[in-house]
Amino acid sequence: MHSLDSPRFLLRPPSANDFAIYRQFFSDGEASHFYGGPLREDQAWRSLAGHLGHWQLRGYGMWMIVPKEGGAPLGGCGLVWPEGWPRRELTWWLLPEARGNGVAVEASQAAIRHAYDSYGWPMVETHMDDANIAAQKLVLKLGGEAIARETFPDGKERTVYGLPHPDKQA
Secondary structure, eight states, rough: OOOOOOOOOOEEEEOOHHHHHHHHHHHOTTGGGGGGGGHHHHHHHHHHHHHHHHHHHHHHOEEEEETTTTSSSSSSEEEEOTTOOOOOOEEEEEEEGGGTTSSSHHHHHHHHHHHHHOOOOOEEEEOTTOOHHHHHHHHHHHEEEEEEEEEEETTTTTEEEEEEEGGOOO
């Protein structure tokens, strides 16, 4: 497990010390709606445990987004591929107070760059619930283009977006 840098943030793997942030995010039903929330405290803990385990099982995973100037993490951003899902993906979640100031864009660009440059992925992809308009707007800011429409194991149909290397964005 390793960390990434962006201009304003350190992206570091999660640890047990991040449970309070997970609990805060997942207890907020509005904030965590598209991430399965609201979740009870024990369920939020299992989400953190799953993110920690993903690093062990896949060799990559979620990072916590920590301001370089100090303070608590603002959310998570990373690369995941849950067992049984058809594709790996870039994903992110932010505490409500961290939204609207470019945190997700900057963290996502760092993760995308890392996937291309360090992991050698031929394409970084993402997908989201059709009702998640904020995520769709972020994907457009990242230069994403629709590449497929698929039904996922949870029965939902989603558009899959390819995301370009941040240094090669038009």
